[in-house]
Amino acid sequence: MKIIIAGAGEVGFHLAKLLSYESQEITLIDTNKDSLVYADNHLDIKVIKGDATSIALLKEAKIDTADLLIAVTASETTNITVCVLAKRLGAKRTIARISNTEFIQHKDTVGFTELGIDELISPESLAAAEINLLLSQSAFKDSYEFDEGALTMVGLNLSRTASFVGKTVKEAAELFNEIHFVPIAIQRFGTQLTIIPRGDTRFKEGDNVVFITSKGGGEELCKMTGKINAEIKNVMILGGSKIGYKTSRDLSNNGFYVKLIEKDKDQAFDLADELEKVLVISGDGRDVDLLDEENISDMDAFISVTGNSETNIMSCLVAKSKGVKKTIALVENMDYFELSQSIGIDTLINKKLLAANNIFRYIRKGEVVAMTKLNNMNAEILEFKVKATSKINNKLIKDVDFPRSAIIGGIIRGGEGIIALGDFRVQENDKVVVCCLPRSIKRVEKFFL
Template identity: 65%
Template sequence: MRRYIFFGIHFINITSLNTSFLIFYINFVTMKIIIAGSGEVGFHLAKLFSYESHAITLVDLDEERLEYANKHLDIKTLLGDATLPSTLKEADIVNADMLIAVTSSQSINISVCVFAKQMGAGRTVARVSNQELLGVDDIIDLKALGIDEMISPEALAANEVKMLLNQSAFTDTFKFDDGALTMMGLTLRSKAPFIGNTVQEAADIFPGLHFVPIALQRYGTQFTIIPRGDTEFMRGDRVYFITDTEGVEELYKLTGAEKRSIKKVMILGGSNIGRTLAKDLCKENFSVKVIEKDHKKAIDLANILPNALVINADGRNVEILKEENISKMDAFVAVTEDSETNIITCLVANSKGVRKTIALVENMDYFQLSHSIGIHSLVNKKLLAANSIFRYLRKGEVVAMTKLNNMNAELLEFVVKADSKVTNSKIVDINFPRTAVVGGVIRDGKGIIALGDFKIREGDRIVVCTLPKSIKSVENLFC
């Protein structure tokens, strides 16, 4: 019988893996994590963390959900109300390294974190739906209340879409320190001038560039390569780069990417994500159309989005999309609660000549299909939430982290401490694994594409891309 594990964002048949790989995989430092809420975000987090051999306890009042989690995951489940001290005590909260409250109610999540911290929990994370709560640090001491971190998967998804619209030629983006360094992913086209050259040859031909390749996947394969000097660029390669603020324009020119101005955006779905995105885009003077089939929700949207055109219609109807001039849109963003609807409507938009299509999806397997079927970018709020939380499970002081879409690689931002092994060392002298690479350094708020002779010092923030098998070695360099 075949068995599968979740690795990065790939399902891998463990019957085909060698023993040393599996020994590595289960050799993470085990943490005790309690997750309150077994909905889609809670279940996804439990799945990710359990596959890294952490001890997970999933708490919920929904017996059916817990039974499903029990059947599919190697975790402990607890039927009970996480806001009750007796339930938290039964979950062994006093020995918990982390409590994550991700129920559908933000008030419950806040209460659970407050109670858990007072009962001895380590780090606490609360999911919230109202974005106003994400910016109250200057008026409310959340840590004093017992909440170490607040996250909103919907806000994370809306921000991800905005970044993708602002860098329209790229399929994936991630900003470190408000853009001091930025990760960008794209597929190399035939007109990219360094196709056929190795990384070293490209560096010699185009000296002084402000970007560096950090991960690569050959067309038609699912194997992730950390580029070295002798790695050759080929047509169809899916490549991730790290760039500083000056390197974005260079990337457009030297990768064959088409720079497109996006001003007209059609959004399908008036969900929290759609509403947040529309509001933010209107503030930035985008021309926004929102299509929402629920009449009451459409009326509410029209009231809170005076600068957007809200249409009460079923966006799955191709004739409706034609009537609303979809062919004249610069971008189409589908964020309904149904992944299949989002994918199909994006395909329709693509067939009508829309230059940028973005779909919200729940099924991670769809990431494998997106580029082959013609959708430019996929967004998954569960994965974004997991990325936001995952950094707390890494050793060393990790301040930001993301997993590369459709690749089994992680991008981590470490803060260099006085006693870190890398402190006062040149990059070339650091014993980095061959399956890990320094993407850049942030020093005094400025992003730097650091080469081998760059000397790392205390306080620097180092962005590292690594395959999973090298995570432990990389972490040890920054401990």
């Protein structure tokens, strides 16, 4: 695919990096020379310095032959303008990064598609939605919903007391009469190796395991692993950023008791005016005495979303030492994901990764409904829609010659999630959730064309 990215900031550079690894034809546009020089030296892409709203510059980038334009500059006005121009100049599909979430809520009413913008994404909204989901699935370190929870991906670390440690996948499945979950990826403790499990794969203590669950699967997993999906009601949030504001607003509207700590006094007063159901505290969240004074030990969850990754990590570690059950830290450095398991923070989230996941489904072949990359694992989960022409259509799963580095995690049919085994027949309009290693993605895509 020929892809043009407007904006070489954190999201744009991260997207360019991921896409260049896949041998996509990438052109990166930005006004900042230093950002482009770094990208040009580190990535196999073309860079153009200039304003992406310039028609002459877009023509220089050969916008008329572009399969996809992604506008992710810091200015949502620029992003919208670039997408409108690009579509008029011949780009097949456009995606704009925005910060005003009202645009997403009223996308159809305003008619953004008619204007020339195929998709709107907000990294801040994606991060806030991720936090909401993680709080509802408190026993798990990672979570992602397909079709509003028809199937759910959850991740956890196996402790010594988990009932299926030492058992094979097949033996673990026999512990329940009906199967509502299936493992789709395993990372052995102390390694970076990602395994796509089969029936004879044996679970080991310390494994980081990702499951696909249907309704009831989460409760079964909790019973088998000794995890407790505790109800979370009291939440403390550090940082009144866009993510902090949106998370506080959404949680308080959903009946959570929320305390929000913001260092900047003026911003704290503004937040207090806007968030009537939230207790806003002006103070430095790194101050342990302040956290004690605000009864951090009584909190069910602590979420740190300041602009400083180190502050977020350290404050979550303090919260964990005070007995807080669930901690979530926003980080910018992708390398920190490798440390999350060893340092004791429940979940790390990254805006760049969330935005990239949301955009990546437009790069994959076949009709991809949803997609996510697994944190700290070299694997992707994709949700494909089965067409009449798809090779997998009307076939039993056991008769599909899937690569061993890929696995079907579940099927969504008529809005119902199903953990499908070998004798299940795939039909047109089914949505199939697949986990695969990068080397097998192209083979998997061919089954759904």
